Amino acid sequence: MSDSCFVVRLNRYLDLTPTEKKAVASLEREPRDYPSGSMLWQEGDDLSELLIVHQGWALSESRLPTGKRQILRFHFSGDMIGASGIAFRDAPSSIVAATDMVVCRFPRRALGETFTEHPRLAALFFSISQMESIDLYDRLRALGRSEGKARLANLFLSIAARMRAVSGQHNPVIRIPLTQSDLGDAVGLTQVHVNRLIRQMTEEKLITRNRSTVTLVDEPKLIELARFVDRFSALDSSWFPSPRG
């Protein structure tokens, strides 16, 4: 039996007790495979389950009636998907596998039980959801108030930060299995303009891009250009209730 990557993730923020670990692991059963490109669910679907990403990564996207697409968020190993739709019955965005994936599903109801029996986990889930809000704030600021190059830099850096957190390694080469159109849909630009910007950034020796690989050649300059802040380091658990049992 493989390790629960959800436990691994949560344990990064908090020393889970054995009982808590068990409760978390129980959410992560019956892993299923999804090939790259498949749709885990679709905007508007009636939703009663949550997902945990075991392997690979996914993205949530939303389409305007005009056909235009906005990529809202990326989901990596250990991420819980679907919480943002928990307030409603139907999904506010579609989830698409960006690579081959292994995913576990569990019912909303199970989350309710966890909230009852493990208040500290509830606090942790709440905190993680707030971290994600901050990530959204950062993206909002990037989309609203910076130009294309900075937006792209921001995207690359934030993907790198999250993948590095998962892998524990600090590599300037990151695998980003997204086309130029995808990148554009993530940062609000056209494919053509993304192409222009990548060329410029390559000429300026900021990055290199090759197939689905991006190399952060001059990371300090990228960070400055993007005004990037890595939010996903520590977590303040000082207000959490004490673990039960």
Added chain:
Amino acid sequence: MSDSCFVVRLNRYLDLTPTEKKAVASLEREPRDYPSGSMLWQEGDDLSELLIVHQGWALSESRLPTGKRQILRFHFSGDMIGASGIAFRDAPSSIVAATDMVVCRFPRRALGETFTEHPRLAALFFSISQMESIDLYDRLRALGRSEGKARLANLFLSIAARMRAVSGQHNPVIRIPLTQSDLGDAVGLTQVHVNRLIRQMTEEKLITRNRSTVTLVDEPKLIELARFVDRFSALDSSWFPSPRG
């Protein structure tokens, strides 16, 4: 003693038990006044408290080193402010009073206690925070994938929706105490361009703006233009734990 507007808000989504009401109301003590324009806290401040808006409204903003400003979110009566900073010790954005306000503060710790003693409230807080994420998704999509006029329409409609939810009234005239610069900082445009767009929208009989008042003249057309979805209606509580006590 005035009613707790936090109770009023939460009760809109869920029938609170008397015990739960008491617990919520206890978070809302010692109301303080803040004049319009004052700063409730500043980006980077060490943060140990949360706020509940009693009266008036506030906005969170973040500044780029260049001085550019992005308005991230608006806070109305019954809103809890500061949760998004709860994962960290320091505030990720500044909070500014957009009108004269009455605000209550309570320590993070109190939230921990609430999570322990009222799992159903924990689930509710979690859900509300997810609703806010969806609101952010909508704004992200608006900023990334629609043009100025649609962004403004979106802003007006979403403010209207939230104020109407608070007031219970459905009035086409809404008070928006924001300058054109503020509006620009909210939707990622310049003051000059906001001016242009408002003029156009007025000519097209979509809206009217006068001092700090915006009238939604042709709401159906605005909704279509903005592709607006009102997210703040119902809430799925089917997965919540049962109330305690």
Added chain:
DNA sequence: TAGCAAATATAACATATGTTAATAAATTGA
């Protein structure tokens, strides 16, 4: 290995939005 589809690259041109600056109008405070 050829052939097809998808992704990338590039160009010419169109447009939304930004910049700067100057004036007018509205608010505010003494």
Added chain:
DNA sequence: TCAATTTATTAACATATGTTATATTTGCTA
């Protein structure tokens, strides 16, 4: 009530980004 400050309005011009179109390259699969 008036002066002072903040907002709004408008114009001329600059620029980032979008649009459309066409090659070129890459990757896939038969």
